[in-house]
Amino acid sequence: MAPTAALVEASGLVKEFRRPRKAPGLAGALRHLVTRRFDVHRAVDGIDLRVDEGESVAYVGPNGAGKSTTVKLLTGILVPTAGEVRVAGVVPHRDRVANARNVGVVFGQRTQLWWDLPVQDTFELLRDMYRIPAADYRRSMDRLCEVLEIGPLLPVLARKLSLGQRMRADLAAALLHEPRIVYLDEPTIGLDVSVKDRVRAFLRQLVADGTTVLLTTHDVGDIEEVCRRIVVVDEGRIRHDGPVDVLRDTLAGHSTVRFQLAAPAPLELIRQHLPDAEVSAGAGERDLVVRFDRTLRPAGAVAAAVMGLVEVRDLRIDDEGVADLIRRLHERDSPAALTGAG
Numbered sequence: 001m002a003p004t005a006a007l008v009e010a011s012g013l014v015k016e017f018r019r020p021r022k023a024p025g026l027a028g029a030l031r032h033l034v035t036r037r038f039d040v041h042r043a044v045d046g047i048d049l050r051v052d053e054g055e056s057v058a059y060v061g062p063n064g065a066g067k068s069t070t071v072k073l074l075t076g077i078l079v080p081t082a083g084e085v086r087v088a089g090v091v092p093h094r095d096r097v098a099n100a101r102n103v104g105v106v107f108g109q110r111t112q113l114w115w116d117l118p119v120q121d122t123f124e125l126l127r128d129m130y131r132i133p134a135a136d137y138r139r140s141m142d143r144l145c146e147v148l149e150i151g152p153l154l155p156v157l158a159r160k161l162s163l164g165q166r167m168r169a170d171l172a173a174a175l176l177h178e179p180r181i182v183y184l185d186e187p188t189i190g191l192d193v194s195v196k197d198r199v200r201a202f203l204r205q206l207v208a209d210g211t212t213v214l215l216t217t218h219d220v221g222d223i224e225e226v227c228r229r230i231v232v233v234d235e236g237r238i239r240h241d242g243p244v245d246v247l248r249d250t251l252a253g254h255s256t257v258r259f260q261l262a263a264p265a266p267l268e269l270i271r272q273h274l275p276d277a278e279v280s281a282g283a284g285e286r287d288l289v290v291r292f293d294r295t296l297r298p299a300g301a302v303a304a305a306v307m308g309l310v311e312v313r314d315l316r317i318d319d320e321g322v323a324d325l326i327r328r329l330h331e332r333d334s335p336a337a338l339t340g341a342g
């Protein structure tokens, strides 16, 4: 087998921000004007990351973990405080123009479409910006119009688009110049289920066609359906790096049903009937929490089993999200074992 080429190579990557340190109140603000003091915050704290051509990587972590900062370092928007980074052989912050030709970026909560222009005009501006030859532009547009069904959106002003339409147009805008790697930040946030499915199907196709994808998301469905590898980052460091499949089997395929009962929960009785589930007490003595592997039994079967044993007043089903996944990783592995775990 031919060796795969590294597309992203980061080693010892560090980004520090200076944050103003000021005492509270007006006196503090005035003092800060005279003697400025700063705290140094390491948003990215020594990241080693290699992404090979054709990989699909979920880059996840809690809020403030350093995900966006990493992506900004990869796009060249930020200059690292220390360490090395190359994307397709280019040092992003040294040669932002060359780097921009290789990368596409989509932010779910922001758009790169010109708000007051028809979608078509943004595409033409991008064509000129990236100096895409006419024949390549035609081919790329034809393909994107077909798979993203954006043809009817071309004459529409960007501000008139629905969220789902805007996301499809934004994906097209990011891919028009056929980048080798795409960074996607929460690409399905706020979308309804059917549009979400379409976006995920499109991303799967993109990966199948050989584009490298780095996806930041809080949605476990995005990870499971689009990515083969998951990198978990917390406090600026990589805590876990491995195949999604392993996590899917051991961690992510769980749901929790929370019951409110008419009387105090008989935990032992319920454990006897649901031996492969985790049965625990909730906040109050009439609350019951059952966590189970949803690949073994559906939530309906768990609810029916409990309702056959005790009187249930109310219930809620929660599928686990990325936050649960990260918490479970912390619980499962000691901090030492987590670092660099593969």
Ligand SMILES: Nc1ncnc2c1ncn2[C@@H]1O[C@H](COP(=O)(O)OP(=O)(O)OP(=O)(O)O)[C@@H](O)[C@H]1O
Binding pocket: 017, 018, 019, 041, 042, 043, 061, 062, 063, 064, 065, 066, 067, 068, 069, 070
């Ligand atoms: N320009 C900046 N100046 C100062 N601090 C910053 C700056 N940008 C980010 N930070 C801080 O760096 C840390 C990491 O931020 P970052 O945006 O990379 O996190 P994130 O993992 O993307 O979080 P989220 O999921 O909330 O987007 C945070 O504590 C943030 O407040």
